[in-house]
Amino acid sequence: MSDRFNAAAHCLSENARLRPDKAALVMAGADGASAILTFAEADRAVRSIAAGLLGLGLEPGARVMVRLGHEADYVLTYFAALAAGLVALPASPQLTPAEAAFLAEDSGAAVIVAGADVTLDPDDVVGRIVLRPADIAAFKAGPPLPAYADTAAEDQAILVYTSGTTSRPKGVRHAHRSVRGRAPMHAHWLGLTDTDVMLHAGTLNWTYTLGVGVTDPWACGATAVLYDGPRDPALWPALIARHGATIFAAVPSLYRQILKYADLAAHDLSGLRHGVTAGEALSPELLAAWEAATGKPLYEALGMSEISTYVSSGPTIPVRPGSPGRPQPGRRVAILPTDGPPEPLPPGEIGLLAVHRSEPGLTLGYWNRPDEDAAVTRGEWFTGGDLARLDADGYLWFHGRNDDLMNALGYRVSPSEVEAVLARHPDVAEVGVAELAVRADLRVIAAFVVPKPGATSEAADLLAFCGQHLAAYKCPREVRFLDALPRTPNGKVQRRRLGQT
Known part of the structure; x- marks a missing residue:
């Protein structure tokens, strides 16, 4: 018999039995108010949504595209798809209609779960079931699935889209076993146990947040805390203190902003054991500044959409500034x-x-x-x-x-995808996109544009055009105008030279 394993059951079933009244998910607001789901409540809600999804007549392996906002229902719907033996496709509510249409079409999504403020093109949802928050609420009120789907460890559970070397994102297929495969990071990067409170600063459409912010705490019986208020970097020390966070997870750029804008001394951070970071390289300067300001270690990890994090520093792997660490034991x-x-x-x-x-x-x-x-x-x-x-x-x-993929605040972005959008602008003759170092420890996406003769568009116009056709994290932060793009003798744009312009 094949190895039977369901990722959602692994995260919820035993927790609901052993610690039913413990806080599983805390959605924290800026005003101090919090919405709390216990493990028993999360388990029942996930199985109820799963039952609702299966009641739509979906076949095992059908793709469920989730485009809800940063809210508890995003987490519950994501895990419900896994619980039902379906495939969860986490996506952003910020995607443009064209970007969302591509994901739905390329994945063959059977269901789109969209937030109330997410606009869907009628042409793009033909043949698909569209669910809104009211539908998810109705599912939660219904009877739960008696048991989690009896899936094989090798069955597909998750489909994550990431930028490739082409102008279109590609879907990364993950099996249920991928959740079990995260175990080495619990001890060797996160230092995570059932006594921890994990506060993650990311948004839920990002696998870093769904993985480290929710899946890993639940797999260990720990509490996950997410923040759903205004994105003010000065608030994070107060949130760490208020919720008793023992581990804080973010990208390096947020740690930098906290040091710049927050009053760390005004808050009791004694319960915080360490911070963890991934998505961008952690500079030795930022590492030293954080440890000097807080007295807390900061552990970096290296990962990718295809494997999650597999190289790290942590409680068992001493930090070596400038390196993301060593391969975790067993990798x-x-x-x-x-x-x-x-x-x-x-x-x-x-x-x-x-x-x-x-x-x-x-x-x-x-x-x-x-x-x-x-x-x-x-x-x-x-x-x-x-x-x-x-x-x-x-x-x-x-x-x-070895290729030209860019890293924008932790998201992998294909320069070809951004170039394809800008090339459609009537004032753009040629365009190249590359990472640009604006400080020693900060790189942003920049567009290098050769304008057409007589063009009148300024940088702000081109940035606005990108904003209409690309998700915010894919948009360039700078536009520079050039007379010509640097090219190889064969005519290929030299993106690495652009980044040095």
Whole structure:
């Protein structure tokens, strides 16, 4: 018999039995008010929504696209899809209609669960079931599924879209086992146990938040706290103190903003054991500044949509400034030559960062993209495109990317996708997009534009145009006008030179 495992049951079933009255999810507001769901309440709500979804006549493996706001129902609907043996597709309510339509069409989503303020194009929902918050409320009020779906560990549970090297995002398929595969990070990065309170600063459409902010605490019987008020960086120390957070998770740029705008001394942070960070590189300067200001460690991790976090510092892995850490115990990580046989290189040599395909947290592959699957497969290894080296002590050091993907505040963004939008502007003759260093420890997306003769558009006009066609996190933060784009002798735009312009 195949290995039977359901990711939602793993996170909720035993918790509902062992600690039914413990807070599972706290949605914190800026005014101090909080909405709290216990493990018993979360378990029942998830199974009730699951029953409602199955009552629609959905077949196992049907995709459920979630575009709710930053609210408890996002979490419950996501886990309900897993509980029902369906596939959850977490998406942002901020996507433009065209972006959302692409995801729905490419994934073949059977259901779209959209917030009340999310506008859906009637042409894009033909043949799909659309659910709104009132429908989810009705499901929650109904009878729960008697038991979680009897899924195999290898059955697909999650479909996450991430930017590839083309102008269109690609779907990353994850099995139920991927939740079980997160276990090494609990001890070796997060230091997470059932006594912890995890406060995560991210939004729920991001896998960093759904994973580290909710899935990991629930898998360990800990409490997850999310904040649903105005995004003021000065508020975070008060939230840590008010909710007794023992672990705080964010991207490096937010830690930087907290140091700049918050009054850390005005709040009791004695209960905070450490902060964790991922999504961007943590500079040694920011690490030192945070530890000096708070006296608390800050542990970095490296991950990707295809595997989550697998290299980190943490309670069992001492911090080495400038490195994201070492592969967590149990992970098989290697550096491979960029060309030739996939034989691991010795310490100190730079090559492609690779993860062994036996890794339980690794993706099942890309959705309907056999070419992408082939591109990342090197024998027994999965390669994500990062260039790195491992030192003699096993610490990893970055040396850029082997492709041109950008990292915008933790989100992977394809320059081709942004360029395709700007190329449609009537005043743009040519455009290249690349990361631009605006400070030693901060990089942003920038567009380098060759305007058409007689063009009148200014940078603000082009930024506004991007805002109409791209999610906010994909939009350039700067526009620079050039007479010509730097190109190779073969005519290819040299994006790395653009970033040095």
